[in-house]
Amino acid sequence: MNRTLYTLLFHLGLPLVALRLAWRAWRAPAYARRIGERFAFGLPTLAPGGIWVHAVSVGESIAAAPMIRALLERHPDLPITITCMTPTGSERIRALFGDRVQHCYLPYDLPWAAARFLARARPRLAVIMETELWPNHIHQCAVRGIPVVLANARLSERSARGYARFHKLTAPMLAELSWIAVQTEAEAQRFRALGARPECVGVTGSIKFDLRIDPALLDRAAALHRQWNAEDRPVWIAASTHAGEDEIILAAHKTLLAQRPDALLILVPRHPERFGSMFELCRREGLATVRRSTGEAVTADTQVLVGDTMGELLFLYALADIAFVGGSLVPNGGHNLLEPAALGKPVLAGPHLFNFLEIAAQLREAGALAEVSDAGQLAAQVGGLWADPVRAATMREAGLGVLKANQGALERLLAGLSRLLS
Structure with missing residues (x-):
């Protein structure tokens, strides 16, 4: 499967996406709010030219928190936009950072939605936490010359086998990443085998070890x-x-x-x-x-x-x-x-x-x-x-x-x- 076919299937699957969103809203009413953001409509005003960090849910938001705090200290002149996909992640981001950062949901991985989001945020750098890989978002960044980093990246053998089944989609996507900062050498080898540029893969370790207790x-x-x-x-x-x-x-x-x-x-x-x-x-x-x-x-x-x-x-x-x-x-x-x-x-x-x-x-x-x-x-x-x-x-x-x-x-x-x- 290549990116064009992936995008077509995503569009065809939108009714199922809507049903799943409705089901989640039935279980957790917060999913019924801010639906427009998921399609890049009604996005908040975002100061451009900063750093975009994507942390899909609560766990990634917590893992990203020390990095975001350090970025706020080291680059006080750059706005930081944090996106996520879940209401609990959104609540956590607001609790951690309040008005110090910009925040919205990340739109679904549709080319036009990704383009609308990037036109609003216009980041200088994109940082995706762990292994939340979206082909169209990454490609839209590459088209605009925005470096994309996969930070604190991890990739289990099982996940690697899953990505390998869609090599024509996965390999070009990984090749568009500017840097993959992985937790272990074994994971670095898996990313390289899947098509990441070897010079763009580096072992940094897990930032979860750098947890500081107040x-x-x-x-x-x-x-x-x-x-x-x-x-x-x-x-x-x-x-x-x-x-x-x-x-x-x-x-x-x-x-x-x-x-x-x-x-x-x-x-x-x-x-x-x-x-x-x-x-x-x-x-x-x-x-x-x-x-x-x-x-x-x-x-x-x-x-x-x-x-x-x-x-x-x-x-x-x-x-x-x-x-x-x-x-x-x-x-x-x-x-x-x-x-x-x-x-x-x-x-x-x-x-x-x-x-x-x-x-x-x-x-x-x-x-x-x-x-x-x-x-x-x-x-x-x-x-x-x-x-x-x-x-x-x-x-x-x-x-x-x-x-x-x-x-x-x-x-x-x-x-x-x-x-x-x-």
Whole structure:
């Protein structure tokens, strides 16, 4: 498939796109707002001549945040436009940066929509986070002489095989990229094999290792612990969970409650549309549950706190002794293991970590990550760490050591972006 055929099929598929958007709006009403932006109509006024950063959703927005902060400091004269594709990503961008940046949804990958967006933004540089590759957007940048960087790029073997099936579309698209800043050499080789220009592929490492924890966040977490009278209470978190995982997590928590009746679980579903149903599930399971969003007090009788707020995941991690990272008990590929590690938490996850193979391998080899596959193993690991503070401390230090050993990717990425800007 080449780009012309891809574009034709995209146009023919627009009714399906509309149906999918309607379905998502039914589940999460925020999808019904700002629809025009998705077709490059009704875009906000954008100051031209700056840097355009695309972060598809919440995870990429969080990963991009340190880079964007540094760009704001180093290039205060350049407007920065951040695009995303989801309402939760949009909320996160606004919460992180407010009026310091320009923001809108990225229009769908149609040539005329991409052209309208670029005519409005007129960036000097485009930075796409991780592996969000859109052939028409990239081509429209190339036509206008706008350098495009794929930053913090990752490409699993499975994804590479998928791209390889559409070589006539993928190879020209990758060849139009000015720089691919990849996380590992293995991923660099995959990009080159798919058609990226070898001189435009460089290994910078993962900027997720450059995570910095605000001391004020730790102070706020300690204050809330005191408010809960929970300084000596065992607390664990199951974060970024997906459908199919919550029942396993609640079964593990019931096992833990039989051993430690004062145990508290902080349950944080990945997607906001599941907040309400997870609260109801906890209640049906007979667990005394409160929602973070209501401000209802966590008392000695509370068994589960549902983290149903946006932008608080690091804070909720800070409240726990042990962290389980979701998207890994089901074949979703896992989520960011480094956030709890940076907070000094022993990290647990399921076996499905194909989105973070290199990071998972480093944490596992260092002794900072323990993997589980069912409720029994999860309860055994959490209970075992509560009972063995020496092992918990060892995992904590191992995780912090992995982060320290891999830092520097952000500076390497920023240096490359500066070269392209100049």
